[in-house]
Amino acid sequence: MEISVPDRAAPGPHAPTAAEGERDAFTAARRAFWTGPEGATTSSNRPDPPSSPRSLLSRLVEEEYGVGGGAVHPGQYAMATAHDVAVARLRKRVRAGRTPGPEECVRLAAGSDGARGAVFEAWPEAVRLHGGPRAARALRSGFRTARDPETTAMLLHLAAAAGLRPLPEDGLLRLARAGSRRVRHAAWRLLARYGRQGENRLRTVEPADTYERLLLEALRHRPRTGGRPSLPSSGLVVAQSMLMGRFDRPGEGLSGGLSVLLDSVGEALASTDGIAGVLTVVTACRPDLEADRVLLRRRSPGHWILRLPVDTDRPAGPQDIGEHREALAWWATTLLSALGRPLDVLHVRYADDGSLALAEAARRVGAGLVFTATPDPHRRMSELLDRPDADPDHVRLDLHRVFLADRLVARADRVVGIAGRGGTAELLHHFPQLARGHGTRRLSAPPEGVAPYEPPPDAAKRCGLLLDRIAGKAGYAEGPRRTVLLSVGRLHPVKQQDVLVRAWIESGCHRESVLVLVGGSTRAPDRQEFLTRARIHAATLGDPEARENLLLLPALSNADVRSLERTLADPVHRFRARYVCASAKEEFGLAVLEAMEAGMVVAGPERGGVPHYLDDGVNGLLLDTSSPHALGRGLRRLLELDDEAAEAMARRARRLVRTEYSASAMAQALAGHYADVASRGRKAQSGPSPEPFGPAPV
Incomplete structure (x- = not known):
């Protein structure tokens, strides 16, 4: 079992030290x-x-x-x-x-x-x-x-x-x-x-x-999959999962960058040597099933979407997917067994009950299991230890999620990580059983990647309307132009769009910039989207200038987002634009990488995986997003960055992404992991789950 790390991600100065570990009571x-x-x-x-x-x-x-x-x-x-x-x-x-x-x-x-x-x-x-x-x-x-x-x-x-x-x-x-x-x-x-x-x-x-x-x-042994995929006789059949949100609607509800990542990586994997086919496993609630009963559909050559039915009236979230764990395990086992070829490897990415359901399905069908581990919610647990006022429901949920992550580590044939500023040091800090159990194998974290940009046929027309609205806000028609601050992401507390708006106003940045927020559904917003919009509205009350300079757009397709970013970065269009990610933390930050690839100068959170590829002052800026005041200081620094320095940062950022963070490179790295897992032989389909690290010695 492994966690893979690129050579450039050697433990750095911000990797947890022994002294920090002693102060971290939970760890x-x-x-x-x-x-x-x-x-x-x-x-x-x-x-x-x-x-x-x-x-x-x-x-x-x-x-x-x-x-x-x-x-x-x-x-x-x-x-x-x-x-x-x-x-x-x-x-x-x-x-x-x-x-x-x-x-x-x-x-x-x-x-x-x-x-x-x-x-x-x-x-x-x-x-x-x-x-x-x-x-x-x-x-x-x-x-x-x-x-x-x-x-x-x-x-x-x-x-x-x-x-x-x-x-x-x-x-x-x-x-x-x-x-x-x-x-x-x-x-x-x-x-x-x-x-x-x-x-x-x-x-x-x-x-x-x-x-x-x-x-x-x-x-009755007649699952309506929509037919069996046509798979070659040689090569691995692999599956990857995204159980939260709707796969085709990134930026709405619980659907974020993972859907974009799995779409591009699934396509890249399907054309990688040694891979016979790729299944992206998603969920479908009752309204989705009423609209479309087919459970298996081809996405692109060699890449299929497999939908697991969930008996809910809306997409299942992290708080309620545990109620459907055994049903999900049963559906996954049934449908994966009906493919016509055995599944070789299943890759899960989140520590939730749905991932553990798929881990059980992998055991039942004899497939290998790969798990991407992240130190979430581990990072914040020590902060809550001495707080009697902490929400007890949140405490119980976080402890449950830590347990789920431990069980996925124990069940997995291989663990991979998302490298942070200290490489895999932070992961080992929060998962001590990995340090105890990996033996002589190299710990690693395959680089995540961005798919090549392919403009939609009507990209110019689709962007034109958006650019007209942004240009009107930025005052391009009547005099000195304001800087455009763009932020893309689902409307969720962890993304902190409301904190960004407060920081933008409290720092005075709203007087010299236009803030464009892209994300969320206007058709059927979920509770978190509704609350986030309400907090954004409350932040602008009493400040007409802030309301005038804020543009809140619904989620756009990934192609439209990338077209917009390219247009804003293109000097021909004369926009002075910057990209901002104000998340409390990002395990990786695919949207940040896409903005870098488009040629925008970016600012992202110093907590999580962004510092692994964003070097403060070299190819972007790192932000302290822990409070509106701290974030406001970062926004001020971003706005005061002169155009020459910003262009140099953007050039370095684009070069880095295009040379080291491609979807094809990620697919090649993952294919190597999958081949190694599959070469160990198919697991028994009965009996207890394997424990690669063994039980704890307590």
Whole structure:
């Protein structure tokens, strides 16, 4: 297993040092857990309960990474419940390879998504160690005490995942007619495992909508994929995933640069030697399925889009995709098995329940697994340790995501990273099990890449209307021209468009520049888009000049964005333009790279992966985006940059991107990783998931 890094990304001055690691309490706790008993907190050296309340995170980190086992002291952790502690201890046991019995798994199934995620991970090994009969008895007991549809559906998922029949057929048929869709669908999937008689029962079921029709067709072994892809007999079949947002709408909702990246890399991979075909795995909610029932469609020669149905009325987000984990795993297993050729490698990129569902599907179909690991949300965890006022739901979600990342690392045949300013040093800092487990293999991070620019046939006409609006704002017709500040990205708190607007106004930059924000949907904005727009509107209240100099555009196609950037950068059009990315952090920042490739001078966040390729003052500017005041200083510096220096920076930036960050170079690097993973042989399709790094030594 590896993480790949280009030679130019040797650990730099901003890589985490040992001293910084000591101050990073969360990372120190993780390091102690992974390095053995000598570094772990024990019950004998644990301090006495403090007299004042400590944070929820402190309590749960103590239980999840220390020895734990102590009592919950009333008032000490005001928000820590017995369930919180039980989940933390379960995650610790799963990490350490000490699998709980099926009874404990079933008991914790009646809880939060975080608990269910840990149970899903523990369950296959619990069944293997303790046997199917004992697991079936535990499930029967759970069905008798289940108090809500979510728990009942979870127990049905566990039964189906292990091939168990804990209920008589009549009892299962009653659940198959339940009012809860989740219970009904889980019961259908389990019923299909009851042999021919169960399948006959399914033939009498009448579907209520397209999702149910597709589900029943798949259960009857006739999945409507739209046909099998025509794949050559030689070469690897690989899949890559994007489960959040809509693939064809970058900049709207949860759809960002990943859709652009996977589109270009999928096409580049398909034409790379040794690759027979590429599948980009996405999700389709009920409205998407009503509009288009076909689940497999060719995107370009050798590149197909495979849609996994999700029983939701809108695209699933990170907070709710855990509810569909086993359904996603089932759909992925079913559809990947229907390709006509075995899948060789599956590559997942986010630490979420959907990625872990696909990891389980990869195990079931015998495919290798590659995982791109990033230190998110790890970076901010230590900041929350001593904050009793931290939102408890956010704390629980972040701990769950860290656990998911650890499980993906444990399941993966290879881990790759996104290089930051210190190469892979930051990744090893936050994933100590990687440093412990990689042995003599080189750690690396394949460079991400930008596809060659291909202007749409009517690029000039499409850009013309936008340029007229921008030119009008910038005052090009009536006198001294204002600088155009362009920022492209989905409207989301992490992208901080509202913080950018506040910084722009508070620093006075709004008096001498036009700010153009591109992103978000005006047709059906999601909650985050609505809130971000509201905060932008609030920031401009009482300042007519700011409102006049702000242009908020909906998401544009990638081709239109790149055409606009090229036009703004072209001296023929006389625009004085700069590109700004104000994100709290960017793991890579594809939009920044695209602006650099277009010839714009760019400014991006100093936190995350942007400093890996953007050298402050050489080929762009790095911004402190931690507050409006700090960001305002950076904007002022960007505006005061003289044109000659800006042009020199832009030339260096464009040269770097075109020589080192192409989609074809990324595809070549990934193809090498995929070939190495596939050469190790297809994995067994049953039994526990492999643990390349082994359990933690605690």
